[in-house]
Amino acid sequence: MKAAKEQLEENQENAEDIKPFRTASIMVNRVCNLKCRHCDIPEKYKAGGRMLSADQWVEVIRKLDEMLDLELIAVSAREPLMPGATREKTLKIVQASKELGKIAGIVTNGTYLKNALPEFSTSGLVLDYLDVSLEGPKEIDEKIRGDGHFERVMAAINDDRLLEVTEKFFISLTLNAWNCPVDVMRKFIDWMLGAFDEPRLAVLILYPNVNVPKDLWLTDEQFLRSLEVLLSASDKFADIFIDVFPGSIPGLRDIIEKGYLPGSDELLRDRTGMLWGLVGENLYVRYENVRDLMRFQVRVTPGGRLIMPRDLEKVDYGRYTKSAVLSDGFEDTLNQVLREVDAFDRQIDPRCMGQRCFPLCRGDNFRCSFLRREQ
Numbered sequence: 001m002k003a004a005k006e007q008l009e010e011n012q013e014n015a016e017d018i019k020p021f022r023t024a025s026i027m028v029n030r031v032c033n034l035k036c037r038h039c040d041i042p043e044k045y046k047a048g049g050r051m052l053s054a055d056q057w058v059e060v061i062r063k064l065d066e067m068l069d070l071e072l073i074a075v076s077a078r079e080p081l082m083p084g085a086t087r088e089k090t091l092k093i094v095q096a097s098k099e100l101g102k103i104a105g106i107v108t109n110g111t112y113l114k115n116a117l118p119e120f121s122t123s124g125l126v127l128d129y130l131d132v133s134l135e136g137p138k139e140i141d142e143k144i145r146g147d148g149h150f151e152r153v154m155a156a157i158n159d160d161r162l163l164e165v166t167e168k169f170f171i172s173l174t175l176n177a178w179n180c181p182v183d184v185m186r187k188f189i190d191w192m193l194g195a196f197d198e199p200r201l202a203v204l205i206l207y208p209n210v211n212v213p214k215d216l217w218l219t220d221e222q223f224l225r226s227l228e229v230l231l232s233a234s235d236k237f238a239d240i241f242i243d244v245f246p247g248s249i250p251g252l253r254d255i256i257e258k259g260y261l262p263g264s265d266e267l268l269r270d271r272t273g274m275l276w277g278l279v280g281e282n283l284y285v286r287y288e289n290v291r292d293l294m295r296f297q298v299r300v301t302p303g304g305r306l307i308m309p310r311d312l313e314k315v316d317y318g319r320y321t322k323s324a325v326l327s328d329g330f331e332d333t334l335n336q337v338l339r340e341v342d343a344f345d346r347q348i349d350p351r352c353m354g355q356r357c358f359p360l361c362r363g364d365n366f367r368c369s370f371l372r373r374e375q
């Protein structure tokens with residue numbers, strides 16, 4: 001995986017001294033057109049309140065960059081390519097980000113992608129990355145994401161304009177109990193290798209919170225069998241990486257101890273603050289624990305307010321938001337978040353200390369079998 005390897009090598013500069021708040025993660029609206037089974041945010045939010053206009057989003061991006069000198073601006077969560085005002089905001093955010101010289105990308109469910117391509121082409125914008133969700137072969141994808149999803153994504157993939165609007169195009173798959181069987185994974189990987197000249201795959205390990213039905217949660221064994229399939233095909237991909245949230249894998253500690261995934265001194269922190277490790281040839285893992293997400297990301301709600309990573313999982317997320325980016329008190333709020341990160345570090349279970357999983361998890365695995373937290 002040349003691209004990820006190069007990215008890691010480049011990003012190691014000053015790895016010991018990474019400033020906080022490197023990424024702005026933008027949720028541009030509160031709604032999505034799909035009701036995917038594995039979605040870890042509520043189907044509907046209770047939160048109301050005014051949403052930012054496209055022009056206000058531009059102000060937000062400029063202010064954040066002026067304060068923080070961001071590395072990356074990502075539009076993700078809910079569906080950022082819905083037609084109308086949402087898409088207009090997304091395009092303006094990307095445009096403002098590129099004008100500031102930032103890395104900018106979008107994560108979309110792909111249903112409106114073909115429909116959005118002319119607007120991208122007209123704007124002349126080229127994303128640094130575009131992640132489009134598919135959950136496996138058609139029958140599995142539609143079981144998880146609903147009828148018609150696979151075909152709509154395929155319509156975009158078959159459109160020649162797609163690769164003109166992004167530097168890198170990723171298929172993004174959320175690994176769960178329904179799409180992890182070996183035959184399903186192999187069929188999907190074979191399809192990807194046949195469909196793309198430069199296949200790029202992002203595998204998000206299901207984040208199993210209260211919004212996700214338990215029949216989708218992964219076991220350690222299911223994860224390990226899927227990892228074998230990914231390893232056996234990784235040299236044929238241009239890019240392939242796995243996103244692990246500590247709570248995704250109950251036996252994360254033992255899996256690292258046994259050397260299936262990298263831990264402690266095998267990890268590198270990139271310029272966005274995220275921890276990475278090499279799993280096998282061309283296969284990388286990125287770990288996302290709450291403490292790092294709080295320290296290195298600024299997550300902004302549709303109303304332009306700061307919110308902590310886990311609070312968007314709540315139906316009434318509006319009650320948990322912090323100050324508005326465009327308010328005078330925003331800098332104080334960021335300092336308060338850093339103090340919360342320090343407090344978070346002081347609450348870690350002492351049994352985690354010294355484990356090879358500790359730097360990447362920081363006690364965040366709420367299903368940890370080593371600590372007997374299994375649910």
Ligand code: SF4
Nearest residue numbers: 352357361363365368
């Ligand atoms: S909760 Fe502690 S022991 Fe369990 S995986 Fe995380 S750091 Fe390791």
